[in-house]
Amino acid sequence: MAKRAPNARGGGRKTVERDTIPEGVEVPDKALFFNRELSWLLFNDRVLQLAEDSAVPLLERLKFCAIYARNLDEFFMIRVARLHEQHRAGVVRLVPDGATPGETLDKLHARIREQGLRHSHCFEQVLRPALAEKGLRILSMKKLDAEARAQINERFRAQIFPVLTPLAIGLGRHFPYISNLSVSLAVLLRDPVAEVENVARVKVPKELLPRFVPLKNDATSFVPLEDIIAHNLGTLFPGMEVLDYGVFRVTRDADFTVSEDAEDLLVAVQDELRQRRFGDVIRLELQAGMNPTLRESLVEALGLEPRQVYEEQGLLALADLHSVVATPGFSELRATSWTPVTQPRLRPEGDTEGTVMAAMRRGDLLVHHPYESFATSVERFVTEAVENPDVLAIKQTVYRTSDSSPLVPALIHATEGGKQAVCMVELKARFDERTNIQWALALEEAGVHVVYGIPGLKTHAKAILIVHREGEKIRHYVHIGTGNYNPKTARLYTDLGLFTTDPDIGADVADLFNYLTGFARPETFRKLLVAPINLREGLLEQIRRTVAAHSKEKPSRILMKMNALVDPTLIRALYDASRAGVKVELNVRGICCLRPGVPGVSENIRVVSLLGRFLEHSRIYCFERGGETRCYIGSADLMPRNLDHRVEALVPVEDPQILAQVRDILERSLADNTHAWELDADGTWRRRTAKNGEKRWAQGELMERSVRLAQAPSGRPLP
Template structure:
């Protein structure tokens, strides 16, 4: 592939975050799976849920949309990075030994295969099944006279005014095509000159609904079909010979220089530059006329490996709008309302236990979305704002929602004379603009805002409340595995620890000083913090677990995370397995560890669980010699988390809470409804529901209800 002009501005990504750490012995590449291919296997598991007839119909449509959305981000970041590595002639960066070119070739084949299944799933299974239930997606030719009249009126009144046809060729500059936008390429003939020309019409789905509703609200026509049907109106006096839909994906990654003098300005500059990233994927409608496809390839400097032919609708991420069609409860998962954590409830009707009061009685653990984020984390902060004895509130923000009450609470705290500190990570990918808006609003209100450290992303999830109690102050701390985002807290499974432990409180205070000032702590009392002591702390836990393992008193390692990539940690787990330690891994996404290799990993089992909620908790649990060490926090086992981000893991020390954490992992490992087991050859085999049906997320919902009812002594409403 010839080198293409790069749109990067600042530092290169070729030495990015997932390279092998210096000094690592990874000479045997056969012991490691390719990271990118492992991610594709994860997205394939998502696709299998869309294909699964036992999943409610609209939930299948949701998984179809999630698959497409996941793949978009994968192209914008990971595939783009591989193309840049090829341009810079990087030969080998990954433990499995594959070159960027070899990885891209294998990925291209698998994405094409999965893409065909994805299209077939929607067009041949889901679309007809939706129609049978009364939710119809019509093509223009399927509409009756009344339907066509509705659509044509909508076109005249709402669609036509926002369309801008742009000519291609004839000495005109090739029009800019924005990332992930849908466009129609149109082949025209001028009857006066008898010449053929090409034009582009953007499908304005950002301004208008992708699916144009018909009367009744349960039937739709794709917006691009409405436009294609009316191309004659856009090009009067021209003959429309052909048209085809296409979509481009651009490189959307960027790296902010560690030498950036003003991080806010640097991120804003990179966001503007992102719009012009190289095109790394062109999706186009099956059967597109070469007279339309070839000019696009030439203008965008594309080669065959950038091309992806789609047999059905393009950009199926938009079918999430179909999922939101009102009604049809029988086609969805049963509704779920998170319960209030039992220790935050009161036996008296209408009464609640203040969060800090409950914390003074002992540490407590919350598990979202089974237990409510609103009545735990959000209430923790809002109560602190109103408490006259609270002196300071400090919080990290990585991803938050536009309607989050947590950030406005910091503004109210400042107005009440409290010290409010917010560490806003401006480099949180695809949330940069939201975080910049929040940061500027906070600063304007007088909140102390820190934008993070240029060379490190701050991914830790921590809240620190400093409260005056008599002549002393007490630290109230929350450390979690998920973002402070009320929307995702209803969709992601996450754990959070509330504690007044003095050592953990002092550690979190030191962590904020590290983020806001020039402090560089060399160690922490109880927290494992990246990039300071987390890697070595986890390795030491593995070593101790191996050292205390005996046949009479066996050790065990239970880990739950989103991704396992780091070769050093993988080697440590191989050492544990070789020593006879049982290693049980519950990994939602990427896993580069190869299990069941004789003499290396025969004692390692890897299970992936998916479902209605996105598994997001990170748990590290080590059982040895009659003791258990348990940590929860923000970090996966990836080089970027351990070496290039600020992450925090907190110990869970109360035996009752440890038992709760162990129970969560063991339920996930025992699942046989939506569970896959990783094989030694890299394939993931879906576990059949033999014997007793186990469905971890359903079990955890039922357990949450039982515990809440037992706490109050009355049934939930």
């Protein structure tokens, strides 16, 4: 067989030590920190547990099965790829838990294999037969009756065969390019004339055809596309004897870094996207039991180590199950449907002037998605501003959005109406680069002022600024949120958004946009905490003040909710607070490197992880001390990348009723005993259970609360 250079890379080089401890910085006590990558695996394990949970509706379990697979794909493309790059580069600087890249890779391989067995068992042995009993079937060709098999074979000849391209491997031929996350068949053939064996590869064209092909007269029964192709291999290789075949898939390095010295960021990102297709192969997945000749051919040709090869029991690429989850009907197999309600003060009868801006003039507003509608709050805010003749300018950040979002087209409409429209588009938003490039080009063509941020930093802040003329004065109307301006994810992610006309916050957001679009470099802000300028120090100062105010008579408390807790400096500050007797309660959805319950260090720290039908995504940082509460919401997690390498914004919550609502969200999240896990000092996440039958389900309670407030008379809502 023709052999290629192991993992020859076509993309740009990366900074391989990004997550290691810089030179000159003291290595922390490894006993106080969990490994970041292993902590992420435990997060994905909690997703898998929801797929395994018999109390969850069947199609929701299938959805979690698909989410687990999609999460793992992205983890390999970015995090595992970076570890391999570090290992090949000989990086020996340790991460806070004390592990080298090679040691971490070995631990990851063992744990992913164990999780993979559970994942396959959950789908193949539990969900697939249970769904079949309910009439939703994923069938193999062998299980079809003669009529259905003939119908599928006809579809193969008419629609599938024309787009297939079998490629020979060996015999002096270059090993074929295998695209990222593509499913393929490796086929062992025998030439009866030459009496030699050969190997060929057939790509499963799931980008062009459905991965799960429905039967013609039964839209709730599906056959995997690769199974259809395998059943018809004789048609692809006439005159050859098909000895065996096996299904496989590769995962490539999809991480890249755009040079800070790039003269044109748009061109640089476009170039790197083209190179991403040819990133190193990081993982090879094989269907269990593959013929040894086929297996050895693939492993040798791809130049892989044993820890990069994974055998899977059953179907590969289970992230594609999302299409089966979307099958119409089967309401009894799904969670109860949820329709977001309109925030009470934004109901048409809730304000005499009937606009979002009018409601904001009466006081700050908080919206909580997906319990409250994104369309009747954020989208309405922008579309009303576009039509308002007294609005002079609209400025917005775009990190991730969707093709169906009306927000970005609204900026185009604003420009056509003579308003100044500014859009900060983050071209480096991972896996959304192409979408953001398309939006940026469309905006520029329409005359919108498009900027791509600051070299070396990603702009992750979520902010909209409306500049409104009121007589001879100008007023700023601001929205700052925890989530992206994406109407699709606003129905799936829990996020908070603050609407305010506070003059100081308005001035801060104006300065933030000047920082993003021009050469302004503010040294501080009036009320906002902005990374990388004052966010890290601002949170550290809040922790220090909370510790200083703590006493037995007036105990202090720190409450935080975030997606990930990684930063060693902030973790040490929380340890200091615990040592001082301050109760620290953390709701961390994903990665947590902090080790709670360590005697003399963190026995006053509790860590809870909340998962469920919605993806917990809001970030809240709350400090209770001396009879006062200081609280911030915004876009930043406590990770070095957020604090040092991104533009992030946290905004203070100062309205007493909104502050009470935010604290209520925190308390409910920490009290959940239905879809919550608690972290032990040894790194084990224990799923919480109700005591004495007193179940608490934060997301369910918040849905009920939203409905109750939506049905109440108009006025300012109470928690």
